[in-house]
Amino acid sequence: MSEEIAVSVINLKKRFGNFEALKNITFTVKKGEVFGLIGPNGAGKTTTLRVIAGIIRKYEGKVEVFNLSPVEAKNKGYISYMPEDAFPYEKLTGIENLRFFAELYASGDKKKIEEFVELGIKIANLGDKIYEQTSTYSRGMKRRLIIARTLMVMPKLAILDEPTSALDVESAVRVRNIIVDMAKKYGITIILSSHNMLEVQYMCDNVAMVNDGKIVITGSPKNIINTLRVSNLEEAFIKVISNA
Numbered sequence: 001m002s003e004e005i006a007v008s009v010i011n012l013k014k015r016f017g018n019f020e021a022l023k024n025i026t027f028t029v030k031k032g033e034v035f036g037l038i039g040p041n042g043a044g045k046t047t048t049l050r051v052i053a054g055i056i057r058k059y060e061g062k063v064e065v066f067n068l069s070p071v072e073a074k075n076k077g078y079i080s081y082m083p084e085d086a087f088p089y090e091k092l093t094g095i096e097n098l099r100f101f102a103e104l105y106a107s108g109d110k111k112k113i114e115e116f117v118e119l120g121i122k123i124a125n126l127g128d129k130i131y132e133q134t135s136t137y138s139r140g141m142k143r144r145l146i147i148a149r150t151l152m153v154m155p156k157l158a159i160l161d162e163p164t165s166a167l168d169v170e171s172a173v174r175v176r177n178i179i180v181d182m183a184k185k186y187g188i189t190i191i192l193s194s195h196n197m198l199e200v201q202y203m204c205d206n207v208a209m210v211n212d213g214k215i216v217i218t219g220s221p222k223n224i225i226n227t228l229r230v231s232n233l234e235e236a237f238i239k240v241i242s243n244a
């Protein structure tokens, strides 16, 4: 695997019983880029992310994360994964939530814990709310805290499953800016999934469109749009699907 490649997924297949959820998934993610896995409900985005995150361990095909198996990369602390349904501990304050996660990743290094928490506070940008119990947070605030928790540990790879789902426009814009900033400022490689093809078009350096367990097209949003002669990624998806 080349130095510039963070994640490579080759001929990935995954069955749940008789059901073939991933039929053939192949794509690569470059270091430091924001990469979007996009597609409709049930396409196979979460399953693909769970394989890369080292959570699903039984699959066919070859998956490497920084030249290691996903499980090895996970055990080395290279990966920070945010599941779609992640939520904070409601009985803890925002800052206590951050500290709890910082401790998991800092292996007892007190200085590191403080650095992670400090960065988490900056990313979440919740003002004094950070000192309140998260049960008092809006959905957008909770999401910002969870994203902060995922990114503050400065992983080599952050995997964000539907980071902006169910957020209002303002919260979604904030979350998108955080994600792009973290990749650009700190060189964190980010893979995210989304149904929202238009937001992905603006955020991601490269994308892979998934449909029915298969990749239907990959590339930069600009290249895909130019090649297919459409005006956005939604139209590109419709065109590719109807020609399939």
Ligand SMILES: Nc1ncnc2c1ncn2[C@@H]1O[C@H](COP(=O)(O)OP(=O)(O)OP(=O)(O)O)[C@@H](O)[C@H]1O
Binding pocket: 016, 019, 021, 039, 040, 041, 042, 043, 044, 045, 046, 047, 048, 195
């Ligand atoms: N543990 C499981 N057991 C059986 N089937 C599963 C399991 N996990 C996922 N599937 C099936 O695999 C397919 C892909 O699911 P997946 O969650 O990866 O899709 P997705 O693209 O993330 O969808 P969504 O956008 O709705 O979250 C779906 O048909 C789903 O029902």
